Amino acid sequence: PILLALETSCDESAVAIVTRQNDTTTVLSSLIISQVAEHSQWGGVVPEIASRRHLEAIPVLIAQAFAQAKCNFHHLSGIAATVTPGLSGSLLVGSITARTLARLHRLPFIGIHHIEGHLSSIQLGDSLPCYPFLVLLVSGGHTELIRVNCTGSYVKLGRSHDDAVGEAFDKVARLLKLPYPGGPSIQRIARSGDGSRFILPKGRISLANGGFHPYDFSFSGLKTSILRVIQELQRKNFTVPKADIAASFEQTVAELLVERTCKCAIDQKLSSIVLVGGVAANRRLRALMEKSATNKGLKTYLAPLEYCTDNAAMIGVAGLDKLEKFPKGSPTHISVVARLDLKSISSLYNKEAEF
Ligand code: ATP
Ligand code: MG
């Protein structure tokens, strides 16, 4: 099968064409127009502008994707689009475009959960993990440890109680006056820094009976302690060693994520760890995860760098999996929703798939 996939949940307009033959998934085209530069002048994503830019970008990207993949609507087996979570107006552009084109060309429409897309990005790597496995999902809005039993069967084992880790990168970058998005800026400047210079807290969640939640996360304390370090240095009229602070932050985050993920895998008797989401692009995190997990006899699978941050290829792969199980596509009652957890979309699909 060949799928056209659209991703418009936030500030990236993305279109991809993917195919699967004999269990081999191939990306024929994956294009992205980012709106980051435009939104950054307003200090955050402006929903009205985002929808308008998606509307302009998507038709152009679809034409380019077909040209690059050397195919057209006649070759398609379905059209997928992200339907949740995200900005409603932005989601609507991708979803309505995909639904309309699907109707027009008598193809199934496949509504995809953005996070299921991130989880599917691992299938674009060189080797595939065997079920069951543990996923560390780290992105702009999510920090979760998820046990995947098989496609569509997810159990959440850990989560952040405040900021998502990507959000923490973005906020710390702002404290250091580094450009948005924070992740790549911090990674760049941290290269020349000393990651052991500042000892920062690895925020934990207390349990009622004393002790700590073994797999949950908290990043607000870490962010505050960096603010204190900066304020203290400024008070003494010292220059702020941005590279050392960035490196110490990155090192602390990588260590706490890797420690809790490995502990969770061992406790749950899962021998494979999968790393996905925008923050999975972080080189320090990738290296530390691979090294520590290997030392503990665990296998690691890292999402390919180009498919960590938002893209449509991962939505296409999730679509291929769905289409195998539901040849008619999504149930018609799946509309766009700003927020919906993974479990709910699986149960929507399982009701009755009918287009
Ligand atoms: P979600 O997927 O949770 O809905 P999102 O789609 O906005 O959120 P992604 O595109 O998956 O998030 O990831 C974006 C986040 O990843 C941003 O917070 C960004 O700072 C972070 N990020 C990107 N590259 C890196 C990197 N090299 N190191 C650390 N963080 C990074
Ligand atoms: Mg984004």
Ligand code: FE
């Ligand atoms: Fe994302």
